Amino acid sequence: MRRISPWSTPALVVSAVLITFVITAGPILVAGANPIEAYVAFVVLPLTSQFTLLEVLVTSTPIMLTGAAVAIAFRAGYWNIGAEGQLLLGAIAAAGIGTLVGGIPPILALPIMVAGGAIAGAAWAIVPALLRVRFGIDEVVTTLLLNPVALLLVNGLLHGPWRDPVTGFPESPRIAATAEFPTLVERSRLHLGFLLALVVIAAAWYVLARTPAGLRLRATGLSPHGARFAGINVGATILGAALVSGAIAGIAGVSEVAGIQNRLTGGLSPGYGYTGIVVAMLGTLAMPGVAVAAIFLGDLTVGASSAARSLGIPSQLGAVTQGVLLLTTVALLAVRRHRARRTDGADAGPGGAVDSAAEVAT
């Protein structure tokens, strides 16, 4: 009632994108390209052919999953920055299980693999979550530190027991044919993982917006003290959110192994876990927003890699854009919140600027 014109969330996100484009015009000019031309190549061109459009969806699949994973954790006030490591653990599990399920029909093999990846992701998430809930140890640092450890685990496996015995390459053996995700469209790479991501988004949306558990999770994230006072088991809620988050990130790893690589490789994830943070924030932590943001970033990524070839702009510009997008989004959210806040009203917790955006968007 006294919120002073909260700019609508879509308008805010579009503004963040536009401001980002203004800022990233700098590096594009340095690379010797025309920014307008570059943005057409980044955003519009990938949507103009069926092949590239499907590639956009392929690229958006893992980050839609990690985005959902991050958003759920952030909504609970749990700063899981470890989606990268959790994804890698899911990938390890998928690569391991995938070679063992050769004799089993896909209808069984695929769920086993997905479940295995989810459990592996959750397992990687459980130590930081328990340390936070039981001893109050900051999860940001522990989840972050486990990311390089997960990568070392992948490389250790690839240089050790899982090294390809024939070629000697650091790649695990190919998973069984029955363990591969089927493609959804002929002659494209779009695979079952994309559908899986949409299902996860829909399920997460339903739980967050429509169930008591979801309301408890949101309440916990907005005000742990207020939630505890209202009788919500805050520790269990955070633990649950952390494990679900890890599980979804693990599924992203399964999806990459079973849908794209068909084996474990060292370069499996070019930072999908961190991109998940960008996706989650750009989607203002609301599930429909996460889906849209993932597809948009998929679009940018496909566009950036083709622009690298056609315009000579290094594809690393994609990462620059992601970083700047994250900064502009969170800055605009903060400015909006300060505008809207009644001066004598309750001050939100540190996560407030983020979480209440999600409340507006839900």
Add this chain to the structure above:
Amino acid sequence: MTFLVDLLAATLRNATPLVYGTVGETYAERSGVLNLGIEGTMYAGAFTGFAVAWVTGSPLAGLLAAIMVGILAGAIMALMTVTFGANQHVSGIGLTIGLIGLSEFANRLIFQGGELQRIQPMPTVNPLAGAGLLGGIFDQYGLTWVAFLVVVPAAWWVLQRSSFGLEIRAVGENPEAADAAGVDVARTRYLALIIGGALMAIGGAFFTLALLGSFTLDIIAGRGWVCVALVIFGRWRIGRGVIGALLFSLIFSLQFRLRILPEFAALPFEVLLALPYLVIIGALALSGRNVAYPGAYLKPYRRS
């Protein structure tokens, strides 16, 4: 004996970037701002230092350029968290992603992804060269000497004994009180973040300008996050943080040497490489329980 001397020398060497990073992060956090941009700031420092040294042929010019980048990174973090009051976790991660992206973007433009370029690294200085075997411990880079003999004592003195340090601690603990006493909260936090950023960038530049003489992708490999952990481990004290950095570095240097022993040949070296990270998580689990964070940690300050 040589093993021990080598190990201690390596410990000091490998601790150097962590010392710069930890002191820099301590300044940021004592002023009330968690700077997760540290990983990206170290990365950008490493790249900029290398690129400028490569172009100019002067490691010193590279170092100065790295410092400038660190100052800029700290200022951006301050703009986000102090001026806009944006969420600190997300701002820091955004800064890290952006700076790593920008470094790799520039790396691509300048070096075209060609073969690895090298520079003449900074030389080591050993005032105790004649002191026999033990003197080997002190065969260190200039930046290592500066870290332990200048930066650490000066950073400690400024934080604990100067009026500026008092202001940093006050705005990190109770910004309302500092404001009411006439301290400019925003200015103090900007300065703390800028000083911190400069130190982090020097830490990153140490890898390319001294230790390796070259720039490779993923060169920081999570050491920025290690510094964030060391700050908590050190309970926001410079001295304890440095001790943490030395312990981490000791384990890191030890595993490096264990790898070549026949007893560990069967073990993939990645397992040993992961050891220091696991040790620091363990150390946090034991020593980080219910520690007292700075009172205004993560909180933006704004007058009504």
Add this chain to the structure above:
Amino acid sequence: MTDSAPALELRGITKRFGDLVANDGIDLDVRGGEVHALLGENGAGKTTVMRIAYGLAHADAGEILVQGRPITVRSPRDAIRAGLGMVTQHFALVRPMSVAENLALGRARGLALDLAEAARRAAQASERFGIRVDPSRRVADLSVGEQQRVEILKALSRDCRVLILDEPTAVLVPAEVDSLFGTLRALVADGLAVVFISHKLAEVRAISDRVTVLRRGKLAGTVPGSTDERELARLMVGRPTFGVARPSDGPVEAATPVLAISGLHATGAGGLPALTDVALEVAAGEIVGIAGVSGNGQTELVEVLAGMRRPTSGSVRVGGEEVAGGDPQRMMRAGIGRIPEDRHASLIGDLSVAYNLVLERLDDFRRGGRIDEASIRRHAHELIERFDIRARPDDPVASLSGGNIQKVLLARVLSRDPRVIVVAQPTRGLDVGATEYVRSQLLERRAAGAAILLVSEDLDELLALADRLVVFYEGRVVGAMPRADVDVERLSMLMAGRGAAA
């Protein structure tokens, strides 16, 4: 002195928060050598106007003059330079630091930090005004009264000519109030101007030379300090006194207590003992008031009863059932309704009014696996109507005024018909209308047979509502008496920890 320009003059200060006008064209002049009281109810705008003068808030319109010269105050730094000093209600001290460090803060000249100089200035000021504090001690270890003295010293050591004190007596026991008043008299005798913000009529009359009264953000008038209490009250609230009070029906029968606490021990935030061997009982249809200066264990008692703090030992029985150490769910199931002093933290500001009203009992509002939005909304409409909450179901709680936030909390608790109600500072910061409403609701519950434990630092509130008073001092029960036997002087002595001497 008197014919020169005022030490501090405010002209037409106006400040809006959204559509609330906190200050509407306030004029005020304070002369050197006088204690000038700023009197008004909670929310009348007293604090806001002085925070503006001190640079902690910014006015939308108006002028500030010091010694007749207009000044621009962008921050406290400007105010300090102009000779203003302010002791805010929540002390602006950095608790983990020493007194000397706090005194030195903000006085930077280059990098050097001269703690000895700070200590010397402190000693000088102590000598001149008789304020004693050891500069080497840590602020967190000082008593509230000592911290206040540090705050005053801090202002004086910067040569302030106008000292603003915001509700300085709220945290003090009567003896400390006397010593504070002694200090203030010494200061004005030295030519300083003192602005004394308060809502307590007796104190204002005791200390001030002149009184400026604010009512709902507007200037109600400036009158001499000798003006009688009835007239001050009339200016302050627009009518003589509060209308709500406990009906003077006979003493409650010695029914079996609904809430029975015995041998209760608990530690506070710092791990120090906060409650020691507390025993008290509340019967059905009875209001038991807890009197005491803040910080004497009341907060911890409420937290234990709310399920937010685990006692170290002791018994809490509700209707004979042992609930000590229970979590919030357990306490609610036992029939305890909880309204703590921090009402913002007890609700979730960014969630809607409707959700906040059902958050304690989500399981009653589910259909299958999902939440029943329709019945949550119906429930919200019902309670909004019944408790006269000025809000729509979808409004985030944080967007409501203090009074309406309290009504949301009240509605959430009372709609469940609790047998026991634990309520702390129920009317702090509320306007007259909301205060009367909250008090009448509590009395209605009393009439309906609820056992009510009322914690309040407002003695008038306790005297108006409670059937019996229990006095807390340093975490112990140091006295208990029926309302009818209350002797305010003896009560004050007990609150100050002088029970034995009396």
